[in-house]
Amino acid sequence: MFTLVVIVVTAVLAGASPSGPPKVIVGGSPADTDTYPWAVALSSRATYGSARSGQFCGGTVIAPTKVLTAAHCMFDENGKRVDRPDLAVLQGRTDLRTTKGREVAVTGVYVNPRFEQSAIDGDWAVLTLADALDTDSAPIVAQGADVYAEGSAATVIGWGDTTGNGDYSSTLRQVTVPLISDTTCRTAYPGGPYGQYDPAGMVCAGERQGGKDACSADSGGPLLLDGTLAGIVSWGDGCAQARKPGVYTRVAAFARDIREAAGL
Structure with missing residues (x-):
């Protein structure tokens, strides 16, 4: 998530100056990529170091070579687009301390052109991968679908x-x-x-x-x-x-x- 608090925490995660205001799960329980095979971690070791495989944001596989993520993951806290030449996605890696699963380079980043950094509005981006992932894609809710009932x-x-x-x-x-x-x-x-x-x-x-x-x-x-x-x-x-x-x-x-x- 993007907050003032998260920006500070990101600096600790990176071991360097913040290069994207990422959001970990509080009050949760263990999960597994066997259950969520389309869940991926975004990685940049050059920015965030080798600990935890350089993870800094998450994403979802929506097609074999496409990952949906948050647009703000591609920006720093000053609203500047960040270039990460080693940007990759990690699929099938439940434990970031291992080398399990696949690590695939990102070759293209499409940021919603209507994304407003100051308001964090329209916060989505699509990543294109160098190679196809051999995994199921997550089903996406339909345009205009009325699925957001209170209490769901x-x-x-x-x-x-x-x-x-x-x-x-x-x-x-x-x-x-x-x-x-x-x-x-x-x-x-x-x-x-x-x-x-x-x-x-x-x-x-x-x-x-x-x-x-x-x-x-x-x-x-x-x-x-x-x-x-x-x-x-x-x-x-x-x-x-x-x-x-x-x-x-x-x-x-x-x-x-x-x-x-x-x-x-």
């Missing part, structure tokens, strides 16, 4: 911070959180330094009392509703705080453009 159980997965204090996970984790009403999200994020919620392209999820959330380095990963890709980890105020739910890109608002960008 959503699953978020990622390799990010597990406490909100920079305790990054080396293994994939998952958490189930309820969708939050647009009214509640507008109240949580009315504007100002912690962002403004816009239901046209965003959806909120989290426990009212906090304790469960995506966090730093989970950015770009999937939010699933009944096994369908319905959201992308985007931003929020800190991690797992009471009355500060996580904010996700509303995939149904952009599904047509995403499919076109991916050639689907």
